[in-house]
Amino acid sequence: MAFNAFERMVALRYLRPRKQEGFVSIIATLSMLGIAIGVAALIIVMAVMNGFRQELLAQILGANGHLTVFADGSRIDRYDDLERRLAAVPGVVEVTPQIQGEVVVTVDKSASGALVRGMTMADIEARPILAGSIVAGSFDDFAGDGVLVGARLARKFGLRPGDPIRLLSPSGNTTVMGSVPRLKTYRIAGLFELGMAVYDEGFIYMPLQAAQVFFRLPDSVNAVEVFVEDPDNVDAAQQALFRELGPGYRIVDWQRSNASFFSAIQVERNVMFIILSLIILVASFNVLSGQVMLVKNKGRDIAILRTMGATRGTIMRIFFVTGATIGLVGTLLGFAFGLTFAENIETIRQWVQDLLDTTLFPPEIYFLTRLPAEVDSFEVALVVLLALVLSFLAPLYPAWRAARLDPVEALRYE
Numbered sequence: 001m002a003f004n005a006f007e008r009m010v011a012l013r014y015l016r017p018r019k020q021e022g023f024v025s026i027i028a029t030l031s032m033l034g035i036a037i038g039v040a041a042l043i044i045v046m047a048v049m050n051g052f053r054q055e056l057l058a059q060i061l062g063a064n065g066h067l068t069v070f071a072d073g074s075r076i077d078r079y080d081d082l083e084r085r086l087a088a089v090p091g092v093v094e095v096t097p098q099i100q101g102e103v104v105v106t107v108d109k110s111a112s113g114a115l116v117r118g119m120t121m122a123d124i125e126a127r128p129i130l131a132g133s134i135v136a137g138s139f140d141d142f143a144g145d146g147v148l149v150g151a152r153l154a155r156k157f158g159l160r161p162g163d164p165i166r167l168l169s170p171s172g173n174t175t176v177m178g179s180v181p182r183l184k185t186y187r188i189a190g191l192f193e194l195g196m197a198v199y200d201e202g203f204i205y206m207p208l209q210a211a212q213v214f215f216r217l218p219d220s221v222n223a224v225e226v227f228v229e230d231p232d233n234v235d236a237a238q239q240a241l242f243r244e245l246g247p248g249y250r251i252v253d254w255q256r257s258n259a260s261f262f263s264a265i266q267v268e269r270n271v272m273f274i275i276l277s278l279i280i281l282v283a284s285f286n287v288l289s290g291q292v293m294l295v296k297n298k299g300r301d302i303a304i305l306r307t308m309g310a311t312r313g314t315i316m317r318i319f320f321v322t323g324a325t326i327g328l329v330g331t332l333l334g335f336a337f338g339l340t341f342a343e344n345i346e347t348i349r350q351w352v353q354d355l356l357d358t359t360l361f362p363p364e365i366y367f368l369t370r371l372p373a374e375v376d377s378f379e380v381a382l383v384v385l386l387a388l389v390l391s392f393l394a395p396l397y398p399a400w401r402a403a404r405l406d407p408v409e410a411l412r413y414e
Contacts, residue, residue, distance in 0.1 A: 011321035027290035034283030039334025051372030062129030065225025099211035118211020137161030137190025146189030291398035327391020
């Protein structure tokens with residue numbers, strides 16, 4: 001559809017109505033703002049959902065193995081030999097034997113549950129997300145009775161590097177009086193902060209040998225974490241590991257252990273897209289109603305243009321350009337605002353928190369200590385395309401009505 005200079009001039013003139021047409025102007029402005037808000041909201045929300053998923057995925061896969069091997073008998077003996085065998089499996093990039101266990105942290109009269117991971121210093125340093133997360137203390141004291149404690153867990157009890165921390169194991173020693181829980185005091189070597197509340201508040205890393213003594217697994221481990229080249233395709237690696245392991249073992253992959261969590265995120269993401277798309281749909285209906293009113297108010301002008309030689313196609317294009325311009329400007333404003341907001345969302349969150357003196361997106365609920373955002377160019381293009389399609393469809397009917405208007409009838413009732 002080609003537009004000449006005359007059609008564009010008249011269309012833009014109708015976007016600046018006179019005082020007596022102020023109501024039409026208000027509807028056009030609100031329609032444009034509605035489309036802008038809808039586009040911006042969609043871009044921002046989809047960016048946050050993408051960032052939320054990617055950040056959680058990075059944290060989970062950085063702190064945990066892609067696959068975890070467990071023995072049916074709860075303990076894995078001769079784990080050094082098993083580590084060498086698994087490391088030789090094609091596609092495997094790292095194998096980490098470790099102790100995994102639950103404890104109760106007791107400080108003075110307070111207590112809290114936590115998960116202990118017994119690992120060697122070399123295995124921790126081999127994971128960049130762990131090695132780079134120390135915010136207080138150092139790795140130098142991670143030996144003997146020195147442990148690494150999550151920063152949020154330490155703040156909860158008012159602990160600092162060098163302070164003692166008592167760990168109580170629910171599975172205790174068997175005596176003539178029954179089962180007695182094991183209690184041992186360790187020294188905090190350092191504090192780590194992964195940026196994910198569930199780890200920073202509930203994880204403790206302990207030297208492997210100390211964990212073997214505490215959990216009564218001398219020369220053994222109870223889990224072996226495996227990292228593979230392609231974490232999105234763990235099924236093939238899992239089958240290869242099963243062939244190497246033989247009977248007596250079970251494997252849990254990260255997709256299965258976090259399936260419900262990531263499925264919930266995907267469902268929420270799709271629902272939010274549909275709900276926020278309705279904002280653009282409503283705004284496009286406002287464009288339609290505004291154009292209908294504009295056509296009614298410009299009946300005399302349409303009749304004069306027709307008597308001067310303007311064709312029905314010319315009239316239709318004029319009113320189409322008028323409505324489409326509202327949608328186009330609204331889409332561009334929403335696009336610019338949405339991208340700017342998404343790129344600076346963490347700064348904006350901090351500013352709003354300071355202004356309102358409250359906590360937005362508490363990490364205890366949303367798991368992350370910062371609000372991530374990752375803009376997907378394909379999704380942004382999809383949002384812009386959706387807004388433009390709805391904006392260009394809305395003025396078609398009013399433009400068609402304007403083109404079908406009979407000049408004689410229009411002038412007779414003016």
